[in-house]
Amino acid sequence: xxxxxxTQETSNxxxxxxxxxxxxxxxxxxxxxxxxxxxxxxxxPFDANLSKADASKLIDELQGKSDRLN
Numbered sequence: 110x111x112x113x114x115x116t117q118e119t120s121n122x123x124x125x126x127x128x129x130x131x132x133x134x135x136x137x138x139x140x141x142x143x144x145x146x147x148x149x150x151x152x153x154p155f156d157a158n159l160s161k162a163d164a165s166k167l168i169d170e171l172q173g174k175s176d177r178l179n
Contacts, residue, residue: 132162140164147171 126132136144136159144164148155151174159167 126162126165129162132165133160135159136161136164140168144168144171147175150175150177 140161141157141164144159144167145155147153147168148171151171153171
């Protein structure tokens, strides 16, 4: 494990989306734009109705599947 990974795991700026107080609000414009791009790159349908928390989790998942980001 790198020092950066250790810092990210213990940092209070990296929070689990399931614990966000605003996680049930609609995703932000920036999330929607990035998620739409990731969906196109990975062949997954884009859902414009996701919450902030769900969008964040899906972004993390799709980043691992995008050829551009691997």
